[in-house]
Amino acid sequence: MTNDGWIDIATDDGPMGGFLALPPTGSGPGILLLQEIFGVNSHIRAVARQYAADGFVVLAPDLFWRRSPRIELAYGPEERKSGFEHLQAIGFPQLSRDVAVAGATLRRRAELSGKTATLGFCAGGTLAFLAAADGAVDLAVSYYGGGTQHFLSRAPEVKAPLLFHFGGADAHIPAEAVAAIREAFAKRADVDVRVHEGAQHGFNCWARDAYSMGSALTARGQTLSFLAKHRVFDR
Secondary structure, eight states: OOSEEEEEEEETTEEEEEEEEOOTTSOEEEEEEEOOTTOSOHHHHHHHHHHHHTTOEEEEEOTTTTTSTTOOOOSSHHHHHHHHHHHHHHOHHHHHHHHHHHHHHHHHOTTEEEEEEEEEETHHHHHHHHHHHHTOOSEEEEESOTTGGGGGGGGGGOOSOEEEEEETTOSSSOHHHHHHHHHHTTTOTTEEEEEETTOOTTTTOTTSTTOOHHHHHHHHHHHHHHHHHTTTTOO
């Protein structure tokens, strides 16, 4: 029996695929893993396995299924353009609805034995923030969520603890955007904004030129500490 593979997630519009990775113990708290614009590709599946090895039940929904089920894009300019086209065509409102459905599916899994966190990268980082605003998860972690600053009117709706990661040398997310996010949550002791000096956009992805092992390891340690601090393992 393998510990990972694709499952179907029932929606009102048909089945949405999702990559499910289970921990060695067979049960644990949940992570809803939200892709970049490049799909649930080999890197996202590897991240799912990485967190499953830490003890989490990880589900990565195929958020572009409405246009191109199980699309896997590389990181070149043409693939990036294609990913943005999918993102814009589907739109954040529909993507957020699909995230909520996937989160509900994860909560119903028999393997789940704790809280559910969302962990998202780039567009998925913005969706992680929106999932927290929607009340779809108990905790949220957002990596370089480009565009999050455009949704800050929803910051008062966020009740869950929230951790943001940004790269200090990210050419796609201006420092002013990070400052606006920090300001929006200035009164929240359970919301943390971490800026990784010298790191570029996509610093966590080892398949990209922007990969920074030091920043990725630091951010991963901070993420695991954040999840433990807020007792993700408790129901």
